[in-house]
Amino acid sequence: MKFLQSFTALGLILAPYASAITVAEITGNKYLSPLSRSAFTNLTGLVTAKGPNGLWIRSTTPDKIDETSESVYVFSRTVGSNLTAGDIITLDGNVTEYRSSNDYLYLTEVTTPRNVRVVSRGSPVQPVVLGARTSGIIGSRDVSPPTKQYSGLDNGDVFGVPNNVSRISQVNPVLDPSKYGMDFWESLSGELVLIKGVTALGRQANSFGDQWVYGNWPVTGQNSRGGLTVTDRDSNPETIIVGSPLDGTRNPNTTKLGDSLTDITGIIQYNFGFYSILPLTAPSVKSSRSPALPPPADIKSKGRCNALSFADYNIENFTPGNSRIPLVVDHIATYLNSPSVVFVQEIQDNSGATNNGVVDANLTLSGLTQALQARTGIPYDFVDVDPVNNADGGQPGGNIRNAYLFNPKEVRLYKPNPGSSTDANAVLPGPSLRFNPGRIDAPPVFTSSRKPLVAQWETVDGKGNFFTVNVHWTSKGGSTSLQGDPRPPVNGGINNRNAQANVTGSFIAQILAQDRNAAIIAAGDFNEFATVEPLERFVQISGLKDLDVVSDTPKVERYTYTFGSSQQQLDHMYVSPSVAKYVGRKDFEHVHVNTWAAEEDVASDHDPTVASLNVCKR
16 A cells, blocks of 8 residues: 655644554544544554555454454554564554545554564464454454445445435444444454455456455355345445455466355455455465356247247447357357347447447347357347447447347347437337337437337237337446445446436336237346336336246346346346236246356356247237
8 A cells, every 4th residue: 555655744743642552542433543643652562464565463452342443554664574473562653544545445554653662572373263253362252244234324225325425434433343344344454364164256356366255154145156146235245355465476366156265364454445355375266166157048939929038148348250259159059048039238330349430230240140040050130220429338439239139930020110320219109119120219318328229029920029128228337336435335327327217117118008918028238236226216117027026036046247246137127017927937047157157258247138928919
């Protein structure tokens, strides 16, 4: 960590002095130290670990207060060169609160250490075992993290609206480590701990090799792969990210969801928006779950209007000649069993992310359908509408859009009349569409965002007729950390998604207003969770049913994406009541071909979903 020396020096000039204090008096029972910007003398502590820019000390006289951390970071690139873990030292210094971003929490630390004296050497250094009761090292307390709520400032819902109504740095609440996850980790800031029974929550989280895990303590939202799924009002505050090892070793880069890792001993520290554990040395992978990938879905199209299969798949910035074509084709052909219709998102234009004015994606889509035909023998066709250049978000020049792949032996567009990039679709008497296919647009609701692609279809035998709405709403870009300063955290793009829910839902409601028995399927990357306001609003306005709910998919198995510490569901499928009433438990599946996969086997950052649906005329 780096510090502004001028700021630290200013703190020294203005700071009053406190003498013969303890670590707990520095850390206090809140997020911000009661001694911030104060100088002190004669602090005694046991050196528990050293890093490249400082060391950590633990109180030799712990109090009995759970809210106060008994350890603190001493920032200095020079002090400590002759010190080692097990030394008991006394020192004078300054108390400083530091953060590198206004959206992060402050880290309480000791700066400008001076008059460092070694009292003794060779004392035993024991880590605090997480998930158990401490044995007096830092007092006596249960050291298991809370499993549901992050902060008392979230009003019970980390995704509640409005966002950012308060800040921890302004309120500075008293910690309640038995109830709130952030308070728990803050009460252990700077502490040397041991995590046993370590489970990886996915592949590496970033290019630095950080890895989200949980240990041998109670958890909620556990799915069958060993991950933790976001559920209503529970986003898994019991997890922690493994940061850079203090000895310069590197964390394993082969981790997968559910892998078992060796035990980790390290320091709890707030870094770059999250509470992390900085290992003394890197852990290793002990074992992985099997099978490596899930089995293919049980759902197969029967080619009849009462048993067609529909899949949804965000194939992540898909370009012509993409190296991932074989994997995507395998997923569609093998794991989804060659669906009748596939809703796809993030199809880039023929030149990919080259900002040259090209918007046509015929090469991109024909390359995919030709590969599918070569694999399956099915002459898949495709439907899309080109966007206005650089108007729909995504990579500059990529012009991502939604599209449909379909089996022309089973379905076809009903009275096709395609719209253009600037044609706004509408529901006409029938019900029918002004443009088929056509895009829902309502400026500025979909500015720099993908416009939903609507189509009306019929089965080749003429016995079925249905509407589809392919969605890719505004992303969560601009969100703040779940463990950041704003509370509740900023859920980036939520206002846009609320507006998009209104427009998309109202369009669908117009169809149902004319024909309550209309068969409608809306699917895609909604970029939101089912229990958060935009999708709650969408369901209420549209009149559609969530297939996860209709099929009674277990809540912990409702995931299509891994982000941070959790498995999440951003991709959803909704159907009209006339379709929902024929759906059973075995008619809907999320197929975890990417969330479970090793890095080299990943085709997309999203998992596909598939359903068997009855779209016969009523």
